[in-house]
Amino acid sequence: MKVIGLTGNSGSGKGTVAQIMKEYGAVIIDCDKTAHKNMLKSGAAYNELISAFGEKILKCDGEIDRKILGSIVFNDSNKLKLLNEITHKYIVKEAENEINKNSGKKVVVIDAPLLIESGLNKICDSIWVVYAPFEMRIERVMKRDGIDREGAVLRFKNQTPFEDLKRYADIIIENDGDIEKIKNEITCIMKDKGLI
Secondary structure, three states: OEEEEEEEOOOOOHHHHHHHHHHOOOEEEEHHHHHHHHHOOOOOOHHHHHHHHOHHHEOOOOOEOHHHHHHHHOOOHHHHHHHHHHHHHHHHHHHHHHHHHOOOOOEEEEEOOOOOOOOHHHHOOEEEEEEOOHHHHHHHHHHHHOOOHHHHHHHHHOOOOHHHHHHHOOEEEEOOOOHHHHHHHHHHHHHHOOOO
């Protein structure tokens, strides 16, 4: 079994790459989904997050309001660091469990925006970094998350720059929005690496 770490900055199009790999039989571990699940009332990180950030992050139903939490952490690098310290350990644990559960599969992909920061790269056989031009990423994030340009730029400020990410990369995939081109590229890479 090969474990591939898939990462890239917000709006780079990791989801598109993961979806194509899934079509070829890869098991996808979506760390964003894991993070969201852990923040639910029933989630592993819920109580720690309330202890750290207070009840002001809660909605009326007692669930964590991720928009409020986001506005707190994206404006304060220390609070963002605290959020990551709380959530990363649960994400890593769940990723490891998923890898063990799928040990009979040929390819498992850890789709994680914070692959390097969380230390998940250490359990990967290969790191794939997805890149997209800055303006294209801004547009995608504004559209996807319903935020303004300022909010998108602020989010990017708190992310490891592509220049740093690419130092870890075994493969770099440029996602300029041409789905056919990306699909062909991924098909070639996966065939070349014996993954399909």
